[in-house]
Amino acid sequence: MATGATPAQAGDVVADRLRAAQDLYDRGEPLDALIAAVHTTGLSRAQRRRLHAEALNGPLALRLETAARRDATRLRHAIDLLRDYLAEVEPSVKLRLPVARRLACHLIENRDAAELAQGDELANLVAATAEPSKRVRKGLAWYADLPVSAPASLFRLRRSDLVPVTEVDDVSWQDGRLRVTGHAYLVGLSVRSRRLNRATVVLRGPRWVPPIAARTRRVYHPEATYGAGEPGCNYDWAGFVAEVRPWSLRWRAAIRTAVHSAKRLLRHRPAVRDTTTWRADIVIWSRGARATGALRGPAMGRTERPSGLRVRPGWWVRPAWNSDRALQIVLQPTRAELTRVAHDGDQIELAGFLPGTTATKGRARLGGHRIAADFTPVEGGTEFSVAIGVPALMKERDARRLWIEPKGDPAAAVMMEGAPETHIGVDRREVTVLRDRRDRVVVSAHRVWPVITSAGWSEDGALTLGGSYPDTDPGPRDLVLRQRSGPTYRVPLERSGSDFSVTLAPGAMPRFGDTVALASGAWSLTVAGGKGTTAPLRVGHDLLDVLDEGVHVVDGREYRLVATRFDVPVLVAAERRPDDEKGAGGVWSLRRGHYPAERRGTLRDATVYVSFEGRSYSDSARAIYEERLRRGDDREHIWVVKDGAFVPPDSAALGLGPGIAPTVVREGSREHYTALARSGHIITNTLLPQWFRAREDQICVQTWHGTPLKRVGGDQRHMSRDPRPAAWYRQAAEVANWDLLVTQSPWASEVLRRAFGYGGEILESGYPRNDVLADHDRTELASAVRRKLGVPAGKRVVLYAPTWRDHDRRNSSVRLDLGEARRVLGRDHILLVRGHMMQAPPVVPGLVVPGPASLVRPGPMSREYPFAIDVTTYPDMADLLLIADVLITDYSSVMFDFAVTRRPMIFFGYDLERYRNSRGLYLDLRTQAPGPLLAEGNDVIEAVRLIDALSGDYTDRYESFVHTYAPRDDGKATPRLVDHIFTTPTP
Secondary structure, eight states: OTTOOOOOOOOOHHHHHHHHHHHHHHHTOOOHHHHHHHHTTTTOOHHHHHHHHHTTTTOOOOHHHHTTTSSSHHHHHHHHHHHHHHSSOHHHHHSOOOHHHHHHHHHHSSSOOOHHHHHHHHHHHHHHHHHHEEEEEETTTTEOOOSSSSOOOBBBBOHHHHHHHHEEEEEEETEEEEEEEEEEEEEOOOOOOOOOTEEEEEOOOOOSOEEOOOOOEEEEEHHHHHHHHTTTTTTTEEEEEEOOHHHHHHHHHHHHHHHHHHHHHHOOOOOOOOOOEEEEEEEEEEEEEEEEEEOOOOOOSGGEEEEEEETTTTTEEEEEEESBBEEEEEEEEEEEEEEEEEEEEEEEEEEEEEEEEEOEEEEETTTTTEOOOOEEEEETTEEEEEEEEEEHHOOOOEEEEEEEEETOOOOEEEEEEEOOOOEETTTEEEEEEEOOOTSBEEEEEEEEOOOEEEEETTTSSSSSEEEEOOOSSOOOOOOEOOOSSEEEEEEEOOOEETTEEEOTTSHHHHEEEEOOOOOOOEEEEEEEETTTEEEOOOOOHHHTOOOSSSEETTTTTTEEEEETTTEEEEEEEEEEOOGGHHHHHHHHHHIIIIHHHHTSSSOOOEEESSSSSOOOHHHHHHHHHHHHHHHTOSSEEEEEETTTOOOOOOTTTTTTTTOOOOEETTTHHHHHHHHHHEEEEEEEEEEOOOOOOOTTOOEEEEEOSSSSOOOOOGSSSSSSSSSSSHHHHHHHHTTTTTTTTESHHHHHHHHHHHHHTTTTTOOOOEEEEGHHHHSSSHHHHHHHHHHHHHTTTTEEEEEOOOOOOOTTTSSSSOOOOHHHHHHHHTTTTTEOOOOOOOOOOOOOTTTEETTTTTTOOOOOOSSSSEEEEETTTTOHHHHHHHHOOOEEEOOOOOHHHHHTTOOOOEEOOOTHHHHHHHHOOOOOHHHEEEOOOOSSSSHHHHHHTHHHHGGGGHHHHHHHHHHHTTTTTSOHHHHHHHHHSSSSSOO
């Protein structure tokens, strides 16, 4: 910035080394690199102790846990490295670690390394600490019950173990008192009543200022139990209500101010009103255990922006949250207030007033930049003005607070104190002077942001947002709803001058020509369009106090529009669950009580369909269901639906005549447990819930979700280690439920039988989901799919469908340059990108998220239609394979399905060696792939351009591939399977 420079600040060397180690851990670097990053060179004893404590409770412990879950060789190497590291750590540091970390250190230092690596103690310790450990009381102390052998003193719960779990639901003013409500408990120690259960909120101020013990009482708060995630623990009486009188703050702050003022007067300086900050701690006495911790964790929404109370002219009590989301109470004088903002050419003038202060010299500070300021003494104080250059502001990226520094006095934050907020347009950008959550003045420059000034819900659950968006570009805009690791939706904005409005139905969002409810979680809101830019959406500060943040129920789902981080709008979706199904306690009751009771009931002639754990209406379960409806089978059909992901069609919607409608059960609900306990047939393509155990009179059909190329089940390396991992036992219990395994080929039968240790019946009928690919009358369906995706007739469709990477699930596996693909392939191609549901969503420049707007206007890389369309959330992969002219994949089982079409395939194996070493493959793609195997993205694009010429080189290999891996996919797999299963009624 032209007006100054941010002063350099000394860094925290311990924090820097810990951050470096965490970065190495996140990148998957080996343990020795992590240990090297947390070296203690040049540190004091206190710094070494802190570094050792946080490293052993952070990245080093996490790497040890990873090694313990894998093979003995890796674990032995980790033990040797950590033993050398622990030799330099003071015993007191190790003793203060949480109990699980403490025991791990003891085992590493005191057991034979080879014996420990080959044994199962560390693995058992890691598995046990994944859930809250059982607490055992001995005398007046509490101990952890963990499956390792060590001295009893090491199991004792210490301060690091007894950390209160807190959440604050509301911070508000009631009758002039600050009321704080929420819940707080100690993990593993149930609080079923007020008896032996106390909590006190204590405000601790600076140095010698006496603490304040707020009046606190325990209240009934069952939501704490629901959200705890601990079966068998009850925290119904963990709720608390605390009240603080402002007078308690004022007299303590007055004493502190008097002392500081006296010190300043002795130095011949005028007295200055001080800001005093108290941190809020909560002290819990629960069943003989006592613990103290910060009161942290505000509920999303209004609780994050508590209002202040003006206790007398120029003095405010303001609750606030620090960067660690811990509650603070601030008694703050208004030493500087904003009175006016003026714009003149390239200058913005901020004028204000310093009450009770006489100053003629000084400076201002905008963030870390010091700038000139003019001071004029007047009656009752001093007026000041600050001139800021607009070009200098435009170079800044961050919002900055304004401070005034009168000569000889401490800096004072400039407060809004009721002054109007200001937006100044500068071309397509704007300079804003706004307030933050503590009413301080914040100045920033950025491109024009849309601001919500009105929000309302209709009776049918539609949300209408209105606001201001004075962008000079009049082009169309979309409201974009995005989940951190989920799909994206776009809804067109209606613009009228500088105003906008948009209406969306969270329970019926458009997706590929259909509608679907928003998945559970928080959805961010942005505005996209106009030269490919994305603008963050904000809630107008005048709307914050009256914003409706309540729950709105639509079709059994809950939706809330909340402002988080002060003014950032978020749409929160969730399933509406009965109280007896909430939390770990509800799940425990369903599994241990309801499900066993239902298993003893009479079996119904019903079929349960589960596709990808209830996430989609797709795959072989869909094909079997539709075939049965086509035959007029009116027995009970039950679809398991997870998180409102889809609505299964009835016979009328499928064009098969009225009269047959499926039953929908919510995944995890009481009805879900009942359906799996009492239905005669169960059709699934993935693992069923761990709590499910098939009855002798049930028929469980496993269609699996593809012929495997990458190793699965027991063939994976980690599944063969000794001791067996938990996943091995889960798989064994799951496979014991199967009565019939459906496969695509004799080769797949052999692989799956060995990988899963399955000894039951196998039906090599081919995959029902692939019948549509071999159907001779599939033109009409293909046209319908093209219309859903907005693919014009005559365009060649290229489907890019990479699989997921176990070793790198956080990053997208899409490695094609879409701009280069668009240039080389031209306008007669459409690229469909199908990311894997277990991989991070594909985020690539030029990739268009489908929606009403993207299908009718040019995309950012095309002047006619979008070239690359994200079809990751399209419900059924079979539809995409149906319209694809060329398939690009890597190690996905989709190759075996697409082979049914005899259309060309290209294999993009940019990380073939690493993938083969980490996961393992059943085939050698270099000699068996029915298409070119390439390692460079540009070569893949060129192969698509020349695919007609290249295909002839792989004709014989392709036919051999189909004969070996898809010999029964002739379009009749579904009738064969239905005849096999349902020819005789359920016993």
